[in-house]
Each structure stands twice: as structure tokens, then as C-alpha cells.
Amino acid sequence: MVKGSIVAIVTPFKDGKFDEQAYADLIDWHVAEGTHAILSCGTTGEASTLDFEEHFRVIEVAVKAANKRIPVIAGTGANSTEEAIILTKKAKELGADLALLVTPYYNKPTQEGLYRHYKVIAETVDIPMILYNVPGRTAVNLLPTTVARLMECQNIIGIKEATGDMKQSSELIRLCGDRIKVYSGDDFTTLTQLALGGSGSISVTANIAPKDSAEMFNAWEKGDIKKARELHYKLEPLNYAMFIETNPIPVKTALALMGKIREEFRLPLCEMTPANKEKLRSILKNAGIIA
Numbered sequence: 419m420v421k422g423s424i425v426a427i428v429t430p431f432k433d434g435k436f437d438e439q440a441y442a443d444l445i446d447w448h449v450a451e452g453t454h455a456i457l458s459c460g461t462t463g464e465a466s467t468l469d470f471e472e473h474f475r476v477i478e479v480a481v482k483a484a485n486k487r488i489p490v491i492a493g494t495g496a497n498s499t500e501e502a503i504i505l506t507k508k509a510k511e512l513g514a515d516l517a518l519l520v521t522p523y524y525n526k527p528t529q530e531g532l533y534r535h536y537k538v539i540a541e542t543v544d545i546p547m548i549l550y551n552v553p554g555r556t557a558v559n560l561l562p563t564t565v566a567r568l569m570e571c572q573n574i575i576g577i578k579e580a581t582g583d584m585k586q587s588s589e590l591i592r593l594c595g596d597r598i599k600v601y602s603g604d605d606f607t608t609l610t611q612l613a614l615g616g617s618g619s620i621s622v623t624a625n626i627a628p629k630d631s632a633e634m635f636n637a638w639e640k641g642d643i644k645k646a647r648e649l650h651y652k653l654e655p656l657n658y659a660m661f662i663e664t665n666p667i668p669v670k671t672a673l674a675l676m677g678k679i680r681e682e683f684r685l686p687l688c689e690m691t692p693a694n695k696e697k698l699r700s701i702l703k704n705a706g707i708i709a
Contacts, residue, residue, distance in 0.1 A: 420489050420516060420576070421599065421617040422454030422639075423632040425624040426462040428670050429476055430679035436472055438479050440679045445483040447678070451628035454618065454635070456480055457518060459493035461555065462622050462666040467684040474508050481513040491620075495520030495550060499535050506543040516546040518578060518620075523556035529564045540571035547573055552580035552603060562589040569597050578603040578620045584610055591615045605657040609650040612638045622660045623653055626672045626707060652705075659701040662694045671698060675708050 425448055430440040445456060458480035459465040459473055468476065477492045484490050492509035494517045496502040506517045521527075522535060540547055549568070551560040559581065568574050579587050580603025587607075590600055591614055599617035602608040608619040612635070624631035634649035660668050667683065671690050674681035675698075681689065690698065702708045 419599065419617075420455050420491065422635045423452075423624050423628070424455040424457055424491065424601065424618060424620045425453050425628060425631075426457045426460040426620050426622055427480075428625055428666055428673060428679065429459070429463040429465075429468070430670075430673075431682040431684065432680055434682075434684075436468075436476060436479075437679065438475075441476070441479055442483040444673075444678060445480060448624075448628050449484070449487050452632035452636075453488065453624060453628045454632060455489040455491060455515075456484055457491045457493065457620055458514075460518060460550075460620070461493075461520075461552070462625070462669060463493065464666060464684060464687065465493050467687070470505075473505065474512060477509055477514055478512045489515040491516045491518050491548065493518045493520070493550075495522075497522040497525050499538055502535075502539055503542050506539060506545060506547075510543060510545040514545070516548060516575075517543070518548045518550050520550040520552065521556045521558050521560050523558070526558050529561055532558070532560055533564050533567050536568050536574065537571060540568070540573050544573060546575045547571075548576040548578055548599075548601070549574065550578040550580070550603070552578075554580070562586060562593050565590055565598065566593040569594055575599060576601060576617065579611070580604050582607055584614065587611055587616065588614050605653070605660065609634065609638070609646060612646075622665055622669050623656050625669045626660075626676065626702075627653060627656055627705070655701050656705055656707075659698050662698060663690055668694075668698055671695060672702055672707070675699060675702060 492514035494505035576599035602611035
């Protein structure tokens with residue numbers, strides 16, 4: 419079972435290519451800081467700008483760098499069911515522990531279409547799967563009733579819930595109980611999600627504050643609500659900063675300011691505006707993350 423602070427890790431680039439060394443170094447840092455699991459090739463990892471071979475290589479490097487110290491979840495979702503199957507099969511072959519599958523984007527399937535999409539993938543590839551619901555990016559909302567139907571698929575074990583709607587999260591847990599692990603997909607809602615019975619977060623902020631993100635979950639698990647709440651409020655300015663502009667632009671910029679990666683993106687993503695970059699720099703200084 420995967421729970422806790424799962425970092426939706428960035429994919430660093432160097433002169434337009436995947437920077438394998440920077441990526442491996444980030445993973446080593448996360449292990450040392452207490453991050454509970456790695457999500458490779460998620461939204462924050464700019465998976466939509468990677469071709470198939472790059473996508474597979476990023477997962478392969480993540481698996482090798484983690485070296486069984488913490489689990490690796492591979493993002494393998496697509497708006498084509500067949501493509502998602504290809505990606506998921508390859509992720510399993512490369513040694514990923516789980517797969518994360520975003521709802522098909524752009525084509526806006528019905529709830530029945532979503533059900534059939536995930537059911538076919540789950541029946542085709544024998545790997546633990548986490549559903550990923552982020553309507554703000556995909557234009558479709560995977561409803562709790564549909565998730566409950568999918569509980570017949572034993573290898574669907576969790577959902578990254580990124581609606582920010584705690585009523586929907588509550589309904590998910592009410593309908594599915596302990597059969598499914600619900601992970602916050604929005605750093606602002608992590609502590610609230612834990613209070614509802616969630617299993618942790620798949621986090622953007624953990625990229626730059628891995629120790630505090632992990633310790634907030636650890637404190638909650640130990641029943642130290644006061645410490646968990648203190649860490650929640652400590653992280654709030656960073657949560658805000660990570661969405662000054664479209665994710666992953668702020669988080670990659672922050673990591674560059676920290677000296678962890680190059681400040682490099684792939685079009686159509688580009689560098690932050692100077693004003694927002696200064697705002698980000700100020701927040702990072704106030705948090706003690708940069709000097």
C-alpha cells in the first residue's frame with residue numbers, strides 16, 4: 419500500500435533533452451528527506467511533452483534511481499484507451515510499482531465511457547492502478563458513483579482526487595470505504611483530505627519542501643494533529659506560490675532557484691513573467707528555502 423507524501427516529480431531538461439543526472443539526484447534527495455513515493459511522468463513531470471521513448475526512459479531512470487527504497491508510480495494515462503494500455507504495459511515491464519491514469523482529456527467521454535476505459539485497462543494490465551481525476555485540465559469529472567462501479571477491478575486501488583471538492587471526496591470514501599485509497603491532488607486540501615480518511619497526497623509542493631510535506635503526513639498518522647496543522651499553515655504560502663502560473667512553471671523555476679535543476683521548459687510552456695518570478699523568489703526566501 420502506498421500512502422503519505424507522494425511527490426509528483428518534475429522532469430528536468432538540459433539543452434532540450436531529459437537531464438537524467440539531475441533527475442536521479444532529485445530522487446536521492448527525496449529519499450533522504452523522507453518522501454514516501456515518487457510519481458514519474460505526471461502533469462508536473464510534463465508528460466504530455468514527452469514522446470514515447472522519452473516517457474519510457476524517464477520511468478526507467480526513476481525506477482533505477484529509487485532502487486526499491488521508495489515506490490515509483492508511473493503516469494500512463496492517455497486520451498486513447500489503446501495508448502494508455504501500451505504505456506501501462508511498458509511501465510510494468512520497466513519495474514514501476516503502480517500506474518497513475520488520468521481521465522481521457524479533450525474527447526470528454528461520458529461516465530459509461532470512463533467506466534469502460536478503466537475497466538479494459540485494469541483487465542489488460544496486471545499492475546496496481548490509481549485513477550486520476552482533474553477536471554480543471556481534462557474537462558471531465560470522474561464521479562464517485564463511477565469509481566464505485568470500478569471497485570470490481572481488484573487492481574484499481576486508489577484515486578488522485580484533484581477537484582478540490584471535499585464533498586466529492588467524502589462521497590468517494592462513503593461509497594468505496596477502505597476498498598480505495600483517496601489521495602489529495604491539490605496541496606491546499608491535503609490536511610482536509612486526511613481528516614476525511616484520505617491516504618496522503620500526490621503533491622507539487624513536495625518538490626521543493628519534501629521534508630515538511632512528509633512530516634505533515636507523519637504527524638497526522640501519529641495523532642499529532644497540532645503539529646500537522648502547524649505544518650499545513652507553514653506550507654500554505656508555498657502551495658499558493660506553486661500555482662502563481664500554470665503548473666509546473668513555478669515549481670521548476672523554484673527548483674532552478676534552489677540550484678537543483680535548470681530553468682528549462684518545453685513549449686508550449688515557457689518561463690515565468692519577471693513580476694511573478696520575483697513574487698516566487700520572495701516567498702521562497704521567506705520560507706527559508708533560498709537565501
